[in-house]
Amino acid sequence: MEMEFVTGLACVFCGGVYPARYSTCPRCGIQGILDVQYDYAAVRRRLTRRTLARRRDLSQWRYRELLPIRAASAVPDLAVGWTPLTAAPTLARHIGIGSLWLKDDGRNASGSLKDRASAIGVVKAREARRRIIACASTGNAASSCAGMAASMGLRSVIFVPERAPEPKITQLLVFGATVLRVRGSYEDAFQLCQRACAKWGWYNRNSGINPYLVEGKKTVGLEIGEQLGWKPPDWVAVSVGDGCTIAGVWKAFREMKQLGLIARTSRLLGVQAEGAAPVTACWQTGEPLRPLEPHTVADSIAVGVPRNWKKAVIAIQESGGSMLNVSDCEILDAMRDTGRLAGVFAEPAAATAVAGLRRAVTEGTVGRRATAVALVTGNGLKDIQSAKSAVGDPFDIPPDGAGLDEILCQSALC
Amino acid sequence: MEMEFVTGLACVFCGGVYPARYSTCPRCGIQGILDVQYDYAAVRRRLTRRTLARRRDLSQWRYRELLPIRAASAVPDLAVGWTPLTAAPTLARHIGIGSLWLKDDGRNASGSLKDRASAIGVVKAREARRRIIACASTGNAASSCAGMAASMGLRSVIFVPERAPEPKITQLLVFGATVLRVRGSYEDAFQLCQRACAKWGWYNRNSGINPYLVEGKKTVGLEIGEQLGWKPPDWVAVSVGDGCTIAGVWKAFREMKQLGLIARTSRLLGVQAEGAAPVTACWQTGEPLRPLEPHTVADSIAVGVPRNWKKAVIAIQESGGSMLNVSDCEILDAMRDTGRLAGVFAEPAAATAVAGLRRAVTEGTVGRRATAVALVTGNGLKDIQSAKSAVGDPFDIPPDGAGLDEILCQSALC
Numbered sequence: 041m042e043m044e045f046v047t048g049l050a051c052v053f054c055g056g057v058y059p060a061r062y063s064t065c066p067r068c069g070i071q072g073i074l075d076v077q078y079d080y081a082a083v084r085r086r087l088t089r090r091t092l093a094r095r096r097d098l099s100q101w102r103y104r105e106l107l108p109i110r111a112a113s114a115v116p117d118l119a120v121g122w123t124p125l126t127a128a129p130t131l132a133r134h135i136g137i138g139s140l141w142l143k144d145d146g147r148n149a150s151g152s153l154k155d156r157a158s159a160i161g162v163v164k165a166r167e168a169r170r171r172i173i174a175c176a177s178t179g180n181a182a183s184s185c186a187g188m189a190a191s192m193g194l195r196s197v198i199f200v201p202e203r204a205p206e207p208k209i210t211q212l213l214v215f216g217a218t219v220l221r222v223r224g225s226y227e228d229a230f231q232l233c234q235r236a237c238a239k240w241g242w243y244n245r246n247s248g249i250n251p252y253l254v255e256g257k258k259t260v261g262l263e264i265g266e267q268l269g270w271k272p273p274d275w276v277a278v279s280v281g282d283g284c285t286i287a288g289v290w291k292a293f294r295e296m297k298q299l300g301l302i303a304r305t306s307r308l309l310g311v312q313a314e315g316a317a318p319v320t321a322c323w324q325t326g327e328p329l330r331p332l333e334p335h336t337v338a339d340s341i342a343v344g345v346p347r348n349w350k351k352a353v354i355a356i357q358e359s360g361g362s363m364l365n366v367s368d369c370e371i372l373d374a375m376r377d378t379g380r381l382a383g384v385f386a387e388p389a390a391a392t393a394v395a396g397l398r399r400a401v402t403e404g405t406v407g408r409r410a411t412a413v414a415l416v417t418g419n420g421l422k423d424i425q426s427a428k429s430a431v432g433d434p435f436d437i438p439p440d441g442a443g444l445d446e447i448l449c450q451s452a453l454c
Numbered sequence: 455m456e457m458e459f460v461t462g463l464a465c466v467f468c469g470g471v472y473p474a475r476y477s478t479c480p481r482c483g484i485q486g487i488l489d490v491q492y493d494y495a496a497v498r499r500r501l502t503r504r505t506l507a508r509r510r511d512l513s514q515w516r517y518r519e520l521l522p523i524r525a526a527s528a529v530p531d532l533a534v535g536w537t538p539l540t541a542a543p544t545l546a547r548h549i550g551i552g553s554l555w556l557k558d559d560g561r562n563a564s565g566s567l568k569d570r571a572s573a574i575g576v577v578k579a580r581e582a583r584r585r586i587i588a589c590a591s592t593g594n595a596a597s598s599c600a601g602m603a604a605s606m607g608l609r610s611v612i613f614v615p616e617r618a619p620e621p622k623i624t625q626l627l628v629f630g631a632t633v634l635r636v637r638g639s640y641e642d643a644f645q646l647c648q649r650a651c652a653k654w655g656w657y658n659r660n661s662g663i664n665p666y667l668v669e670g671k672k673t674v675g676l677e678i679g680e681q682l683g684w685k686p687p688d689w690v691a692v693s694v695g696d697g698c699t700i701a702g703v704w705k706a707f708r709e710m711k712q713l714g715l716i717a718r719t720s721r722l723l724g725v726q727a728e729g730a731a732p733v734t735a736c737w738q739t740g741e742p743l744r745p746l747e748p749h750t751v752a753d754s755i756a757v758g759v760p761r762n763w764k765k766a767v768i769a770i771q772e773s774g775g776s777m778l779n780v781s782d783c784e785i786l787d788a789m790r791d792t793g794r795l796a797g798v799f800a801e802p803a804a805a806t807a808v809a810g811l812r813r814a815v816t817e818g819t820v821g822r823r824a825t826a827v828a829l830v831t832g833n834g835l836k837d838i839q840s841a842k843s844a845v846g847d848p849f850d851i852p853p854d855g856a857g858l859d860e861i862l863c864q865s866a867l868c
Contacts, residue, residue: 098512118797119538119558127531130607144533147561149797151835172867191797193544195867200848207838213845214834216794218865224853232855240868380630383532383563383605420628421565421835424621431627434614439638441646451632453586453609454654 045083046108049074049251052351060108063249073348074251075291076108084299089270092301098122100156100259106295107259108252109163118149118191120159121259125267125413128382132412135398139411141273142384142394143264146419150187150211152180152340152387153260153285153417158188158245160256165194165243172197175245176226176233178204179340180418185245186215197242199229208422254284254291254348261292264413270302273411275361277309277400279392280319281341283352285417286310290355306413308361309406310352311396313371316342319349323356323363337368337426340389340418362405366395372430374398375420385420385427393417459497460522463488463665466765474522477663487762488665489705490522498713503684506715512536514570514673520709521673522666523577532563532605534573535673539681539827542796546826549812553825555687556798556808557678560833564601564625566594566754566801567674567699567831572602572659574670579608579657586611589659590640590647592618593754594832599659600629611656613643622836668698668705668762675706678827679716686710686720687825689775691814693806694724694733695755697766699831704769720827722775723820724766725810727752727785733763737770737777751782751840754803754832776819780809786844788812789834799834799841807831 048057051065051072058066058074065072083105095102100121104111124144132140145153158181165173175185176199189196196217200209202224212219222229230246237244244250265272272293278286286308293305312320316334321327329349334342346352356363366374371388374395378386386394393414400406420427435447448454462471465479465486472480472488479486497519509516514535518525539555546554559567572595579587589599590613603610610631614623616638626633636643644660651658658664679686686707692700700722707719726734730748735741743763748756760766770777780788785802788809792800800808807828814820834841849861862868 116797117541117543119540119561124533126533126605129531144563147533147563149558149561150799151833187793187797187799189797190794191540197862197867206842209848210838210842210845211799211835213848214790214793214799214841215797216790218862218867219848220858220861221848221850222853223850228853232851232853232858235855236858240862376628376630379601379628380604383530383601383603383629385564385601385625385628419565419835421625421833424624427628428620428624431624434623434627434633434635436635436637437646439636439642439646441649444634444646444650447634448611448632448654453611453632 042110043108044111045078045105047077047079050077063251070249073351076251076255078106080295080298087299089301092266100159100256103259103262106262107160108255109160110167113163113167115163116159116188116191118188120148120155122263123147125264126382126384131377131381134377134381136401136408137406137412138409141413142378142382142416143260143413144384144416145260146386146390146416150184151419151422152184153257154180154184155188156256156259157253158184160252161185161243161245161250162188162192162194164252166192168243170241170243171195172242173245174198174233174237174242176230178208181245183208183211183215186212186217190215197236199233201226201229254288257285257288258292260415261289262296265292265296265302272302272304272306273413274307275309275406275410275412276306277311277393277397277412277414279338279341279389279396279417280310280312280352281343281389282346283319283348287348287351287355290359293359305359308356308359309396309400310356310361310363311392312365313338313341313392314365314367316344317365318344319346319352320363320365322349323353337429338371338388338392339423340387341392362400364396364399366392366399370395370399375427375430384416386416387418387420387423388426390416390418456524457522458525459492459519461491461493464491477665484663487765490665490669492520494709494712501713503715506680514573514670517673517676520676521574522669523574524581527577527581529577530573530602530605532602534562534569536677537561539678540796540798545791545795548791548795550815550822551820551826552823555827556792556796556830557674557827558798558830559674560800560804560830564598565833565836566598567671568594568598569602570670570673571667572598574666575599575657575659575664576602576606576608578666580606582657584655584657585609586656587659588612588647588651588656590644592622595659597622597625597629600626600631604629611650613647615640615643668702671699671702672706674829675703676710679706679710684716686716686718687827688721689723689820689824689826690720691723691725691807691811691826691828693752693755693803693831694726694766695757695803696760697733697762700724701762701765701769704773707773719773722770722773723810723814724770724775724777725806726779727755727806728779728781730756730758731779732758733760733766734777734779736763737767752785752802752806753837754801755806776814778810778813780806780813784809784813789841789844798830800830801832801834801837802840804830804832
C-alpha cells in the first residue's frame with residue numbers, strides 16, 4: 041500500500057521530480073536533496089480547521105495527511121510533538137517586542153525537536169521491513185533515534201566520534217542502542233555508518249540522505265499555526281545548523297497557506313552562531329556554500345558543512361525574513377534570560393534563536409510591536425556544562441547563616 | 455475572594471477540621487499534616503465526564519474545582535501536567551503483566567512531577583501577595599520551585615546543603631534563583647530556610663508544612679483516570695520517599711469515585727528503596743515511624759524522616775494495595791529496561807516504581823493478567839551519573855572499522 045497523498049520527490053537542485061523510492065536525486069547524486077511532494081488538492085478536502093479541531097490525537101500524527109507514511113503504518117507509542125507553546129511576556133518585554141511565545145520542543149521524549157524526524161525514521165524503517173536503524177551522531181539525532189527505536193521495538197546502532205561527551209553516550213546506552221565509539225572524527229564515524237548500512241541492510245537515519253525525516257520537523261510549524269488559532273506571528277526565530285529545521289518550518293507555512301488554513305505566513309529569522317555561520321554567508325553573498333571548521337558553544341548547530349544550506353536560504357528568502365549571527369556570549373546570555381524570565385531551560389542551540397531575536401530587535405530588523413515565536417529546539421538538561429559557564433556560582437554561607445542578610449541585600453531580596 | 459469549593463483543612467492525626475488559613479494543625483503542631491477538604495456535592499455538579507471532555511485546557515488546571523486556588527487567580531504560563539500516558543507493551547511482556555502504561559511526568563517543564571506541586575505553590579504565593587518564594591532542597595522540589603517562580607514573575611531563594619551536585623545547582627541558577635549553599639547538612643539548610651521565611655516574610659514552599667502543594671500532585675492521578683477513559687488500571691505503582699505523592703494519587707482516586715467519574719479505584723503499589731524504607735516498615739509492622747539514615751542510588755526518594763508516612767500507609771491500605779522494597783541493583787535494572795524497551799529515560803526514583811512492579815509480579819502480589827500504570831516521577835537526564843552506573847561502556851573501534859563484524863555478531867546484529 042502506498043502513501044495516500046505523496047505524489048513524488050522533487051530535487052532541490054535540478055527541479056526534477058522522481059517517484060518516492062529514491063534517497064537522493066538520481067541525476068544530481070548526493071548533492072541532490074529531495075523534497076516530498078503532496079497532492080494538496082486532495083489533502084485540502086481532508087485537512088481543514090474544522091476537522092483538525094475535532095481530532096483528539098495530540099501529537100504530530102494529527103497531520104498524517106501531510107506526512108510521508110502509509111495510512112496503515114504503526115507509529116511509536118512514545119508521544120511526539122504537540123509540545124507547549126508558552127507565552128513569555130516578561131522575556132518579550134526584556135527583548136523589547138510586543139509578544140513572544142516559546143515553542144518548547146525540549147519537552148519531547150528524548151528532549152529535542154529531533155524526535156519529530158526520528159519518529160518518521162522508525163516508521164519508514166518498519167515500512168521497509170528493517171529491524172535495525174543506524175545513525176552517526178553524538179547529539180540529539182542519535183538519542184532521538186535510539187529512543188524512538190526502543191519505543192518501536194527496533195534495534196539501533198549508533199556510531200559516535202571519539203570526542204563524544206559521556207552523558208550523551210549514557211543516554212544512548214539507556215535506550216539500548218549498540219554504541220560504537222570510533223577512534224577518529226565525526227566524518228570517520230559517518231563513513232563507517234554509511235558502509236555498515238550498505239553492508240548489513242540497516243535503515244539509514246542520517247538525514248542528509250533521507251528525504252522523509254525533515255517532513256517530521258515540519259510538524260513544529262504546523263503546530264505553531266494551529267496553537268495560535270491559525271494566526272501566525274510576525275516572526276518565527278529558528279537557529280540554523282544543517283538548515284533542515286528552518287526549511288521544514290517554512291514548508292509548514294507554505295502548506296498551511298496552500299491549504300487555506302492561514303491567510304498569511306510568518307517571516308523567518310534564521311540565526312547562526314558566529315563561529316559556525318556558513319549558511320548566513322550564503323544568504324548574505326548569494327554564493328554557494330564554503331565549508332568551514334565550526335567553533336561555538338551551541339554544539340547542536342556546530343555544523344561546518346550543512347547539507348541543507350540551499351533549502352534554508354530559499355526558505356528565509358521566500359518568507360521575506362532575515363538572517364544574522366550571534367556570539368557565544370549572546371547565546372549564553374539568552375540561555376540565562378530564557379531560564380530566569382520564562383522558566384524554560386534551553387540548550388545553547390535553542391537559546392540561539394532567542395539571542396537572534398534580541399539582536400534583530402536592536403538592529404531594527406524586527407519591530408518593537410512585532411509578535412514572535414522562538415523555537416526551543418532542545419532541553420538544557422542535555423548540556424549542563426554549557427549552562428554552568430553561563431550562570432556562575434551560588435553563594436556560600438555557614439550553617440549559622442552568618443552573612444545571609446548582606447547577601448540578600450546585595451541581591452535586592454531584603 | 456475565597457476558594458470556591460474548599461470547605462476546610464482536616465488534621466491527619468487528630469481529625470479536627472480547621473479553616474483554610476493554617477499550615478499545620480493548630481492542636482497537634484508540626485506533626486499535624488493538614489488535608490484540604492472540598493464540597494464534593496458542589497464539585498460534582500461542575501465536574502463530569504462530559505464537561506471535562508469539552509475542556510480544552512490540557513494542563514492540571516483543567517481540574518480547577520479540585521484545587522485549592524481562587525477562581526480568579528493567575529496560573530503560570532509554563533504548561534504543567536497532562537503529561538503523556540505511554541503504552542509500554544514490550545516492557546509489560548518483560549515484566550510479565552497484561553498491560554502497562556508509563557505516566558511520563560519527566561516531560562514536565564523542569565523534568566519532574568514536582569512541577570505540579572510548585573505550580574500550586576507559586577499561585578498561593580501570589581494570592582498571599584508575596585514576591586519571593588523559598589525552599590530547602592537540592593532536588594526536584596528546588597528546580598521546579600525556581601522554574602515555576604520564573605514563569606510567574608516571582609523571585610526564588612533556594613537553600614541547598616554543601617553536598618548538592620553541581621548540575622542541580624546549575625539548573626537552579628539558570629532559573630534565576632538566588633542559591634545559598636549552606637556549609638552543612640540538609641537539616642541545616644532546612645532550618646535556615648525556615649528562619650529566613652519567618653524573618654523576611656517569604657512564601658514557604660517546604661511541602662511538609664504546606665497543605666496545598668500535595669493537591670497539585672493529586673492531578674497526576676486524575677489524569678491517569680481521564681486518559682484511560684475513566685477505566686483505572688488494576689494497579690498504580692508509585693515510588694515512595696516522603697509519602698505525599700502516593701497519598702496524592704490515592705486522594706485522586708477517592709475523589710474520582712466520589713464524583714462518579716470512575717466505578718472502581720486502582721490498588722496502589724508503594725515501592726521504596728531497600729536502603730531508605732521507613733514507610734514500608736510502618737506498613738508492615740503497623741508501628742509509628744522510625745527515622746533512619748537513607749542510602750540509595752534513588753536520591754529523590756532517599757528520605758529518612760518522611761513527614762507524610764501516615765498518609766502514605768493509609769492510602770495504600772484503603773486502596774487494598776501493597777508495599778515492598780527493591781534493591782539499588784533492581785532499580786538500575788529497571789532504569790535500563792524502561793529505556794531500552796519503552797524509550798523512556800527515567801531517573802532512579804522513577805525507575806523504582808517499575809522495579810517494584812516487576813518484583814510484585816514475581817512474588818505473586820500482582821497477577822500476570824493485571825493492568826498497571828507506573829508513575830515516572832522524574833527525567834533521567836536529571837541524574838546522568840546514576841544512569842552511567844547502570845549501562846556500562848560503548849564499544850571502541852578504530853576508524854577503519856576493524857573488529858566491527860565481531861562486535862555486531864556478539865550483539866546479535868549480524
